[in-house]
Amino acid sequence: MKKLIPLLLAMAVTLLAWSSFAPAQPQDPANEEKPMFYRLTPGVYVNGWPRFTITYPKDWLEMRPIPLQSFRTSTPGSTQRDWFYITILSNFIPLEKLADIWISYFRNVAADVTVVSDKPSWLRDGTLAWETEFQMVMNSLPCNYFIVATKKGDLWIFMGVGSYSGKIGEDLRAIPYSIEFEPGKDEAVKVPPDVQEFLERQGNDILSHDLTKVMANYSDKYLNSGMRKGEKERDIKQWINSITSVKGGITEFVPAGDRAYLTGFSITNSGTSPITETSIIKENGEWKWYGNQRDPAP
Numbered sequence: 001m002k003k004l005i006p007l008l009l010a011m012a013v014t015l016l017a018w019s020s021f022a023p024a025q026p027q028d029p030a031n032e033e034k035p036m037f038y039r040l041t042p043g044v045y046v047n048g049w050p051r052f053t054i055t056y057p058k059d060w061l062e063m064r065p066i067p068l069q070s071f072r073t074s075t076p077g078s079t080q081r082d083w084f085y086i087t088i089l090s091n092f093i094p095l096e097k098l099a100d101i102w103i104s105y106f107r108n109v110a111a112d113v114t115v116v117s118d119k120p121s122w123l124r125d126g127t128l129a130w131e132t133e134f135q136m137v138m139n140s141l142p143c144n145y146f147i148v149a150t151k152k153g154d155l156w157i158f159m160g161v162g163s164y165s166g167k168i169g170e171d172l173r174a175i176p177y178s179i180e181f182e183p184g185k186d187e188a189v190k191v192p193p194d195v196q197e198f199l200e201r202q203g204n205d206i207l208s209h210d211l212t213k214v215m216a217n218y219s220d221k222y223l224n225s226g227m228r229k230g231e232k233e234r235d236i237k238q239w240i241n242s243i244t245s246v247k248g249g250i251t252e253f254v255p256a257g258d259r260a261y262l263t264g265f266s267i268t269n270s271g272t273s274p275i276t277e278t279s280i281i282k283e284n285g286e287w288k289w290y291g292n293q294r295d296p297a298p
Contacts, residue, residue: 033254034254034256034261035252035254035261035263037051037252037261037263037278038254038261038278038279038292040062040294042058042059043055043056043057043058043060044056045071045073045086047070047071047086047088047274048251048252048263048264048274048275048278049185049186049251049252049263049264049265049274049275050088050152050155050157050181050185050186050274051181051182051185051186051251052157052179052180052181052182053178053179053180053182054086054159054175054176054178054179054180055175055178056073056084056175056178057075057171059075059076060073060074060075060076060084061073061074061075061076061296061297062294062296062297063080063083063296063297063298064225064226064227064296064297064298065085065225065226066085068087068089069085069086069087070086070087070088070274070276071085071086072084072085072086073085079164081163081164081165082161082162082163082164082165082172083161083162083163084159084160084161084162084172084175084176085159085160085162086157086158086159086160087156087157087158087160088155088156088157088158088273088274089155089156089158089271089273090154090155090156090270090271090272090273091154091155091156091271092154093156095120095128095129095130095149095150095151096120096130098118098130098131098132098147098149099115099118099132099134102132102134102145102147103115103134106134106136106145109138110136110137110138110143111136111137111138112135112136112137113134113135113136114134114135114136115132115133115134116133116134116135116144117131117132117133118130118131118132118133119131119132121148123150123177123179124177124178124179124180125180125181127150127181128150128151129148129149129150130148130149130150131146131147131148131149132146132147133145133146133147133168134147141164142164142166143162143163143164144162144163144165144166144167144168145160145161145162145168146160146161146162146168146172146173146176147159147160147161147176148160148176148177150179152181154271154272155272157179159175159176159179160176161173161175161176185251185252186251187251188249188250188251188264189249189250189251189252189253191250191253191262192253192255194287195250195253195260195262195280195287198217198280198286198287199250201217202214202217203246203247205217206240206243206246207243207244207245207246209240209241209243211233211236211237211240214236214240215229215232215233215236217288217289218232218233218288218289219281219283219288219289219290221281221290222288222289222290222291223290223291223292223293223294223295224276224277224278224291224292224293224294225276225291225292225294225296226294226295226296226298227291239270242269242270243268243269243270244268244269245267245268245269246266246267246268247266247267248264248265248266248267249264249265250262250263250264250275251263251264251265252264258281258282258283259279259280259281259282259290260279260280260281260287261278261279262275262278262279262280263275263278276292277289277290277291277292278291278292279291279292279293
């Protein structure tokens with residue numbers, strides 16, 4: 001578990017501040033349609049950065065992600081027999097260490113953890129991946145986890161399927177392998193001067209370790225996958241003092257009046273991570289983080 005602690009810290013620290021942007025052409029300001037990375041279409045998840053799509057059963061429901069997850073969905077009903085989640089983090093550990101990473105975690109939350117399989121694989125486009133399957137007893141019930149991981153630059157993309165049905169069938173295995181990357185969507189673009197000023201202010205406030213200043217950049221109506229402003233403040237309080245550098249970029253920016261949709265990445269001394277908020281709102285002439293305004297089931 002000691003080797004896992006730095007990894008989990010990097011996964012938990014997701015900043016929303018930048019001090020510089022890579023030059024590129026701005027997006028069409030006339031486009032006010034909500035972008036795909038903001039909308040959630042039943043059965044299709046679109047990740048803002050890095051840009052990829054994953055398909056899952058259309059009748060599955062979006063669930064509130066647990067810490068370290070970017071997205072989570074599960075079968076409908078109170079039992080949630082099957083579920084799927086995505087985790088994205090910065091790490092240089094080789095793919096073949098996938099089982100070593102997760103077995104340490106599972107042994108802290110479950111009993112009788114065993115590795116069923118652990119082997120290399122390939123995505124549909126030929127990208128190298130690694131898959132591993134675990135069996136365990138979780139919540140006093142037999143549970144199986146099937147995890148596929150791939151790398152994009154220095155990022156790990158974990159795609160996990162869990163089930164209390166006693167097995168991981170081919171239908172569940174197909175979910176992580178449905179991933180499709182979209183080329184040309186991961187480079188930084190220019191944003192309007194007032195938006196860049198807002199982002200730079202956020203970065204400076206984080207580097208000051210002044211939590212009050214940081215939270216002034218969040219709307220009181222902030223809502224992001226079930227997380228509201230008060231909970232966001234408690235989350236930031238856990239890691240803000242460890243941050244000594246911030247930079248990053250916006251990779252898509254879509255203005256819509258007093259709202260704007262955006263996605264991109266941040267880089268800190270703890271690593272690289274994607275933006276999770278995906279929208280900002282102008283209140284009293286100032287931009288604020290607004291979130292994706294979704295409130296999924298816990």
